Amino acid sequence: xxxxLITYTELYTPVPPYKSTYAVGVAEDEKGNRVVVRIxxxxxxxxxxxxxGEVSEEWTxxxxxxxxxxxxxxxxxxxxxxTGGARGIGAAIAVELARAGYSVAIADLSYxxxxxxxxxxxxxxxxxxxxxxxxxxxxxSVEKGVREVVDKLGRLDVLVNNAGIMRDSYVQRMSxxxxxxxxxxxxxxxxxxxxxxxPYMIRSGGGVIVNISSIVGLLGNVGQANYAASKAGLxxxxxxLAKELAPYGIRVVAVAPxxxxxxxxxxxxxxxxxxxxxxxxxxxxxxxxxxxxxVRHIVENEALNGIVIPIDLxxxxxxxxx
Amino acid sequence: MKVGIVAAYSSKxxxxxxxxxxxxxxxxxxxxxxSVEKGVGRGDIDLVxxxxxxxxxxxxxxxxxxxxxxxxxxxxxxVENACASGGTAIxxxxxxxxxxxxxxxxxxxxxxxxxxxxxxxxNEVLMAAGHPEEVxxxxxxxxxxxxxxxxxxxxxxxxxxxxxxxxxKNHENGLRNPLAAMRRKVTVEDVLxxxxxxxxxxxxxxxxxxxxxxxLLVSGDPKRFTDTPVxxxxxxxxxxxxxxxxxxxLTALKAISVAAKEAxxxxxxxxxxxxxxxxxxxxxxxxxxxYEMLGLARRGEGAKLLREGVTTLSGSKPVNPSGxxxxxxxxxGATGVGMAAELFWQLRGEAGERQxxxxxxxxxxxxxxxxxxxxxxVLSR
Numbered sequence: 001x002x003x004x005l006i007t008y009t010e011l012y013t014p015v016p017p018y019k020s021t022y023a024v025g026v027a028e029d030e031k032g033n034r035v036v037v038r039i040x041x042x043x044x045x046x047x048x049x050x051x052x053g054e055v056s057e058e059w060t061x062x063x064x065x066x067x068x069x070x071x072x073x074x075x076x077x078x079x080x081x082x083t084g085g086a087r088g089i090g091a092a093i094a095v096e097l098a099r100a101g102y103s104v105a106i107a108d109l110s111y112x113x114x115x116x117x118x119x120x121x122x123x124x125x126x127x128x129x130x131x132x133x134x135x136x137x138x139x140x141s142v143e144k145g146v147r148e149v150v151d152k153l154g155r156l157d158v159l160v161n162n163a164g165i166m167r168d169s170y171v172q173r174m175s176x177x178x179x180x181x182x183x184x185x186x187x188x189x190x191x192x193x194x195x196x197x198x199p200y201m202i203r204s205g206g207g208v209i210v211n212i213s214s215i216v217g218l219l220g221n222v223g224q225a226n227y228a229a230s231k232a233g234l235x236x237x238x239x240x241l242a243k244e245l246a247p248y249g250i251r252v253v254a255v256a257p258x259x260x261x262x263x264x265x266x267x268x269x270x271x272x273x274x275x276x277x278x279x280x281x282x283x284x285x286x287x288x289x290x291x292x293x294x295v296r297h298i299v300e301n302e303a304l305n306g307i308v309i310p311i312d313l314x315x316x317x318x319x320x321x322x
Numbered sequence: 323m324k325v326g327i328v329a330a331y332s333s334k335x336x337x338x339x340x341x342x343x344x345x346x347x348x349x350x351x352x353x354x355x356x357s358v359e360k361g362v363g364r365g366d367i368d369l370v371x372x373x374x375x376x377x378x379x380x381x382x383x384x385x386x387x388x389x390x391x392x393x394x395x396x397x398x399x400x401v402e403n404a405c406a407s408g409g410t411a412i413x414x415x416x417x418x419x420x421x422x423x424x425x426x427x428x429x430x431x432x433x434x435x436x437x438x439x440x441x442x443x444x445n446e447v448l449m450a451a452g453h454p455e456e457v458x459x460x461x462x463x464x465x466x467x468x469x470x471x472x473x474x475x476x477x478x479x480x481x482x483x484x485x486x487x488x489x490x491k492n493h494e495n496g497l498r499n500p501l502a503a504m505r506r507k508v509t510v511e512d513v514l515x516x517x518x519x520x521x522x523x524x525x526x527x528x529x530x531x532x533x534x535x536x537x538l539l540v541s542g543d544p545k546r547f548t549d550t551p552v553x554x555x556x557x558x559x560x561x562x563x564x565x566x567x568x569x570x571x572l573t574a575l576k577a578i579s580v581a582a583k584e585a586x587x588x589x590x591x592x593x594x595x596x597x598x599x600x601x602x603x604x605x606x607x608x609x610x611x612x613y614e615m616l617g618l619a620r621r622g623e624g625a626k627l628l629r630e631g632v633t634t635l636s637g638s639k640p641v642n643p644s645g646x647x648x649x650x651x652x653x654x655g656a657t658g659v660g661m662a663a664e665l666f667w668q669l670r671g672e673a674g675e676r677q678x679x680x681x682x683x684x685x686x687x688x689x690x691x692x693x694x695x696x697x698x699x700v701l702s703r
Binding site for chain 1: 442
């Protein structure tokens with residue numbers, strides 16, 4: 001039996017008891033019978049008066065709900081935004097998500113040779129790829145950048161808050177400027193990017209925010225009070241956003257890598273790095289591609305929400321984790 | 323027999339009142355009794371009708387004996403017809419008096435919606451007023467009206483900006499009403515920029531979740547209480563289907579026309595005789611459709627009236643001088659009672675800054691659910 005939508009609405013404000021966003025509509029069959037139907041939020045933006053579909057019944061604890069499933073709608077190409085995507089972990093994540101079929105926007109301070117290289121890699125993975133100039137510590141810059149992504153790629157489904165900096169020193173020597181600079185990029189930047197992205201994700205029926213935290217945010221580390229605090233802050237942000245955004249179909253997960261083989265890590269004095277690796281059960285650095293694979297898994301596995309996943313070669317075994 | 327409103331009183335409507343719901347009730351009952359010009363004695367009131375949608379908006383039920391004992395009435399009852407509870411209470415008072423079953427009726431409407439911790443939970447309470455299939459599917463009122471709005475916009479080419487004009491006008495009026503919950507000017511841009519709640523309806527297309535109470539004294543012997551009563555010349559109540567999906571024309575709120583015809587017939591008047599209106603703008607789209615159902619505009623042309631300024635305070639048919647549900651607020655059980663109170667003041671020339679000059683005849687339209695119940699009354703001085 002074919003049913004036709006004769007009117008519909010997309011509900012963006014979750015209301016109990018279902019506490020979820022969804023579309024609702026009135027569907028009519030050829031004989032003129034009408035039913036109230038619910039439609040999965042993944043169809044947000046694609047429904048029209050006259051859309052054809054099938055009606056089935058779904059049992060819920062609150063009663064049996066009629067579901068309308070449109071037929072013949074084209075699947076949209078999903079879009080991911082990776083901040084700090086021109087190098088290091090961000091670049092690896094961008095490439096992995098492109099392989100997973102995403103259109104990818106990489107955001108970084110300025111367009112340089114490295115950004116160009118990443119874009120070439122993304123395009124060779126058949127991804128629509130764009131570069132967006134963005135300073136995550138500036139609210140205006142973030143809002144403009146996120147809008148640009150949606151203008152160019154049509155929607156926003158995944159945000160990877162990866163942009164980060166280090167300004168290491170012992171607390172007694174740490175300048176307030178170094179403290180603030182790190183907090184502003186690593187933590188406030190994630191807040192700005194999330195805040196700017198959430199309305200678009202709600203409108204496209206949900207999404208995933210992945211915060212790149214650090215094992216240092218869980219364990220602390222000598223010489224990294226600012227960095228550790230910012231990465232621990234990302235964990236609190238993750239927990240809270242995961243609770244707030246679940247009704248909208250937006251999942252939020254943090255990843256806590258150990259030392260990853262990137263230029264940032266390799267800038268650490270050799271003696272300190274060697275000491276670190278010696279303490280690791282698997283005595284090497286994490287590869288950026290390994291973090292990227294984990295991020296892809298998080299994006300694809302819809303059961304993951306509000307957790308922090310260490311990827312640290314066992315460095316934190318026995319230590320408190322969340 | 324002429325039935326008249328002889329006194330009216332309203333609390334200030336608030337988004338979050340510090341008062342318990344029974345304190346709001348006490349306030350309006352005492353305020354009303356004090357405002358009866360020739361006085362009202364204990365025992366004069368022989369029937370109390372309370373109007374309240376849900377005990378989840380205040381925590382009490384069985385409120386008629388509570389009010390009756392305050393005024394020395396020996397009997398009373400509570401009515402509930404969703405958002406039209408207040409209008410229904412007035413309808414019942416009028417009919418009881420006309421049937422000779424009551425003489426002087428105290429009508430008290432109230433709701434404390436902030437009793438629910440969040441607006442999402444308040445919306446769940448309201449949702450119970452839909453058709454069972456709509457309730458089970460989890461369709462809140464904003465979505466039911468969005469279904470109507472989408473169909474209406476699609477059929478007649480009405481735009482989101484057209485809807486926004488309703489909010490702009492009613493907020494403009496609310497600025498002049500000290501009883502209004504949200505006295506804030508809004509522009510078309512403000513409305514268009516506000517977030518979608520249930521597309522195509524935005525936050526500023528929605529009325530307010532409000533706390534408030536209002537009371538009327540309705541009498542079959544009006545001159546006994548005041549020399550300037552406001553007469554209820556006719557009142558009608560009608561139902562449409564409970565569910566939006568069951569309606570042949572999704573863009574109509576048919577019960578309004580049926581109730582209006584009943585009220586016009588009883589009063590021997592037409593829409594042309596009306597000088598001022600209070601209509602049920604639960605959502606901006608419902609005010610536009612109400613214009614059409616009442617015969618103020620042709621189908622699909624409601625917004626034209628706004629663009630031409632016909633329904634503004636200085637227009638020829640001012641609608642919602644109080645600020646309406648949009649700016650004054652919508653404490654469900656109080657809403658219809660508060661509309662009648664506003665028109666009582668308008669027809670007596672007591673509406674202050676929002677006074678419609680020389681208003682002699684007025685119309686109130688109060689509907690419940692998605693127009694599944696409508697009450698329309700014609701009032702005159």
